[in-house]
Amino acid sequence: MTLWGGRFNQSPAQSMRDLSRSVHFDWRLAPYEIEVNLVHLSNLMKQKIVSKSDGEILQKGLLDLASEIGSGKFTYNNDDEDVHSAIERGLVEKCGSLGGAIRAGRSRNDLVITDFKLYLVDHLLEIASAIINLAKSFNIQATNQIDVIAPGFTHTQHAQPITFGQELSKHSHALLRDVDRIFDWIDRNNYSPFGAGALAGSSIQPEPETTALNLGFSGVMENSIDAVSDRDFAAEALFIMAMIGIHLSKIGEEFVLWSSTEFDWVEIDDAYATGSSIMPQKKNADVAELARGKSGRFIGNLTALFVVLKAMPFAYNRDLQEDKEPIFDSVDQLLILLPAITGMVQTAKFKQSNISKGAAAGYSLATEIADFLSKSGVPFSLAHEVAGECVKFCEKNGIELDQMSDQQLLTMHPNLTPEVKKFLNVSGAVSSRTSAMGTSKNSVLAAINKLNQDISGVDKVIASLRKQFSGMINP
CATH class of the missing domain: 1.20.200.10 (Fumarase/aspartase (Central domain))
Structure with a gap:
């Protein structure tokens, strides 16, 4: 069924029909179209464009169509151009030519x-x-894994323990x-x-605000x-x-x-x-x-x-x-x-x-050295360089940061006292980050x-x- 054609002298070519046809994908809009038409019908009745008795016939037809669409009893056919023409065809089948009255005051647009x-x-x-x-599933798993310390990654390289x-x-x-x-x-x-x-409003829809509210919208x-x-x-x-x-x-x-x-x-x-x-x-x-x-x-x-x-x-x-x-x-x-x-x-x-x-692999605790020095008053730029020198030393000697001796640490910088070793372990590194966005257990929980x-x-x-x-x- 088409919703236009009065001014045309011939039907569309089959290739045009094939190109134009959308009902095979827009049919899923059918339940929503029934709802909009029901609200629209009530407005047509209010405007006395459709009489109360005719409106009741159309309303029953629309409700019956809704039920049949839901059950699969009514669906589109090969002659329907789009969801709108399919539903109007169904309404005409139930209500006769009266079914076409639903189109007053609205456009497919x-x-x-x-x-x-x-x-x-x-x-x-x-x-x-x-x-x-x-998200709930992630939160449950995250809570279950709260005591597990893992290597954190940036650039898919070990960065810091988390x-x-x-x-x-x-x-x-x-x-x-x-x-x-x-x-x-x-x-x-x-x-x-x-x-x-179609684009200019409708004299048959003088109060679209009411229709909007009945459809659940906040306004027009x-x-x-x-x-x-x-x-x-x-x-x-x-x-x-x-x-x-x-x-x-x-x-x-x-x-x-x-x-x-x-x-x-x-x-x-x-x-x-x-x-x-x-x-x-x-x-x-x-x-x-x-x-x-x-x-x-x-x-x-x-x-x-x-x-x-x-x-x-x-x-x-x-x-x-x-x-x-x-x-x-x-x-x-x-x-x-x-x-x-x-x-x-x-x-x-x-x-x-x-x-x-x-978690500690890849010298991921190096930042702890830089932070320790920074807290002792060393400018972070220098602290960063010292921590890098520690990593270089460990790489050369095949050891981890926490395996450096007290003397080796002091050689790197006089502020690298033995106390730094409290932080050269994954538990200490993680638990020290207690801000609201930090990786400590309490912060994450x-x-x-x-x-x-x-x-x-x-x-x-x-x-x-x-x-x-x-x-x-x-x-």
Whole structure:
């Protein structure tokens, strides 16, 4: 079914129909379209454009369609151009020609963007919930590993000893920023475009504010041309999902390294690994590797929409049909990926002795010497040079920093008294860093407790937002 054609002398060519058709991917907007049409219908009845009796027929038809869409009984066919034409066809089948009355006062231009925003609110909240589950898993593992001291890395080289719980919980901080971005997105984009019509507004929608509130939005967009052409919200959503994908890729990279024979820090549960078709001994960290791989897909989807939008003139253009598939793909992939990574993290078995044995390797305690001298009044630039000389001496003589004799230390600098040896061990180095962001056990536990409090608050915000949109989002 098409929603246009009166001024045309012939039907579209088959190649044109194939190019134009979008129902095979935008059908997932159908539940949201039913909700928007129900609210729109109530406005048509209020304006007496549709009588009460006709409105009741149409309302029943829409509700019946919603039920049949949910059960799969009603779906699109080969003649439907898009989700809008498919639903109007269904309504006409149930209500006769009266079904076409629902189109008064609206355009596909404002309808589709309203559907799309509602879809994104719903699915970004679902993604936020999945992210929170992953953060909770990291926090549990981090608390369990709080007494394990590990080598910390910069440039993938040993740097300084750290609490392994801090290494794990760092991911929770990044994940909570992703959730904050989702909430920011909802706050910034929680305005309805419905009532913009094709681009100039609608005399049949004199109070779009009421429709907006009934749909769960906080208000309306203030310029009807902007309302139908804006896809900032879609690009921003793709950025958020790309950023999530990058964070998941970083998690994946670490688990790939940690599970390697060379590191041997973690055993990935069999349920989250695969084998080889030729090498019977293999156990591959495929969840982690796919997390890395899919990050390219999320970034690619963002780039694709940017290129579509970069020179879009005036109001609606058909180019904007290309906005949905990148979004749908990123949403689908995240909702597949997040539970798998969460399961991998939850079931991971960390090998504490292997993690700890290299904590002091690579002269990672050299900073303790520089800090000790600095606290004794030596300018840090000089203290840094002295610590470097200590490392050079140890490398030449095949010893570790804590194996230097008292006399050797004093030879390096008169302020390097034997007291420095209290700090030339991983426990002393870690426990000395007691600031709010430090790696000491108490600091890390306090940070994890704060994370857990923040997560509890996030759960409440998600519940509140779902309530705000309840009744309007029932896919």
